[in-house]
Amino acid sequence: MVERLRGFRDFYPEEQEIRRVIFNTMKERCRSFGFKEIDGPSIESMQLYSHKVGQQITTQMFSFKDKGGRDVTLIPEFTPSLSRMVSTRKDLVKPLKWYSLTKFWRYEEPQSGRFREFYQLNADILGSESYLADAEVTTLAADILTSLGISSKVKLRVNSRILMDSIIERFLENKKEESYFILDGWNKYTDEERMKVAEEKKLDIDTLKLIASGNILKEYSSPELDKLKMTIELIKNYGGIDVELDLRVVRGLAYYTGFVFEAWDKEEKMRAILGGGRYDNIISQLGGDRTPAVGFAIGDAVIENIMKHEGLWVRKQDRSVFIATIDKKGIDYSILVAKKLRDLGVNSDKNVVERGISKQLEYAAKMGYERVIILGENEFVRKSVVVKNLTSGKQEEIKIDHLEDIVN
């Protein structure tokens, strides 16, 4: 048998059931915040990424010529498609609050938490430059982390690129690129390494330390800092998650223009769990009208990692039963019984092999069912079902008119 490609994943029922519930939870939380779902193509013209030429991402794309000779690519991220969708329709009432949960592809070296194919939730507000929008997307992110049960294990680190730019202008001779480089990697380095990098980049290490620790803000004030503090206050009002202003959070240099944020495990041992921020220039760079935008993305692999780490990656119990059939009358009768069970919200997995009752019970046990409903001519005549508990071995007869007893 031909093998699966490297960096790709199969999801068998036991894993997929967990994923399905988690994906649904994330989507449901987005909708509860008034975000609407969108969906788009998995393949786009390479031209849509021409502004990225020279950046690492273009070397990591699954790009190819289609049968019509077009240069196309599997999408490596959402923003270009989102920008296209926003710009194509002139009738859209803004601000838009949109989310999507779709697949992306990057030809990277697979490692823990990184695959060549992955799912990512994207949630964005388009058409508002207010701090209210910054707070709203961040609160949604906090709410999703809460609904996944991990909010107490993580913290939100927020910052502003405008604030950072003015700090770097004032205290670090406006050496933005160099300063962002060292602040972004701050935790990866030892004290010694930081000094070495600072020397190389000709940056004052003491100033950098004042920034990284946040102490520089003690003697600093600006309207942007006030706005950021208001944003943080709103997110904190939502509650249940730690929120910190952290000047080391800068994120992608060419992308973000204002508010930025990340979620990290409190020990900062893993990679960022999610990240986002304000990107007011991207849509116009892509050829659309200038549209202020703020959003975040969260990938499936990192969620799986942290939830497994916290022991939360477990299947929810459902109310499924297995229906075993003894004879032809039982088979006919099972259609009615299964229908009634479904109407009661009970999933029923009916026997589909011609085999005896003991083989059927054996199968049900192997499949992990706790209860089996047994049907034969006897039950049909008596308008009842026999419910056998596979754990206790006990069985009882329930009248078909009282089938709802099975739910309780």
Next chain:
Amino acid sequence: MVERLRGFRDFYPEEQEIRRVIFNTMKERCRSFGFKEIDGPSIESMQLYSHKVGQQITTQMFSFKDKGGRDVTLIPEFTPSLSRMVSTRKDLVKPLKWYSLTKFWRYEEPQSGRFREFYQLNADILGSESYLADAEVTTLAADILTSLGISSKVKLRVNSRILMDSIIERFLENKKEESYFILDGWNKYTDEERMKVAEEKKLDIDTLKLIASGNILKEYSSPELDKLKMTIELIKNYGGIDVELDLRVVRGLAYYTGFVFEAWDKEEKMRAILGGGRYDNIISQLGGDRTPAVGFAIGDAVIENIMKHEGLWVRKQDRSVFIATIDKKGIDYSILVAKKLRDLGVNSDKNVVERGISKQLEYAAKMGYERVIILGENEFVRKSVVVKNLTSGKQEEIKIDHLEDIVN
């Protein structure tokens, strides 16, 4: 702005909301029948399709060399991946009842109901050769059509390839390929064209007519026919949908080995809405252990077509509200109110632009919200909210402790 590729689709919220509900319904119905969800890669090695060489599908694949020089392809159908998944894990307890709802890609000429990228639900039972499995997948298909509200507009046409083979052997000199060709296209031809094709293929037109009409069965009996009748009886027991034995339904020649079925609109004006059947040889052809299998597939585009035709492609009303905020106190207060609303299952779209109340009401109306919750210092102090109905213009004050009144 760079354009979307031909044959691909964007789904904006108004469409996506309908699609999301329909997709969820289909998946939920599968689970209610005891089918478990699986998911797999969108890209597979070309080798996985080597048994298809020479068939049309290989000319329609989005295939390319990846950055590692591998010949890969976007998946054009599900069975090869499914076969790989079944064969890789030796510990699986069979029969398996699996479904998936994922994207597929084919480089075909786009037309009504056909796109280069589409979603398809696949549901399969693997590891049972019983007619019970045939009936179970067909009943699931019937149940899905019922849940979409279209079961009264469609009919199921079922047949058996084993039955057909023996009829063709006995009555049409065993000319299988020729007979299947003309029966498969029966409805596309006029009476005259049929005669011409029959002549070309050296087939007796009167015998063909006896087969196409089903009249040949009047003087025919076989164990396979008896089994097929039992299958049909079980599907009919489920009820609510027409089921017919139809000897013109033969489906893909190289694929199916026994039971086959399709769903058609009653007037047979559109293409088949869904189709499936038994494919006992495919998994072993792909290099796995011999595994009897039966299943069906249903695409998103044809569902959309028939539901639009029946006027069923409409958004479900939801209980979303817009939250307008008058002042800073209202903004702070809105976090609590939104949280309480979400807990009540009401989606709340909060204002995220710094603008006056009339602009906010205007926006809410344009977005289609029927109700707006207005919050300011006044409401905060009085521990209440003002609910304004945008249709009637009426507004009322509700205490925050009685917010559940909004649900009713």
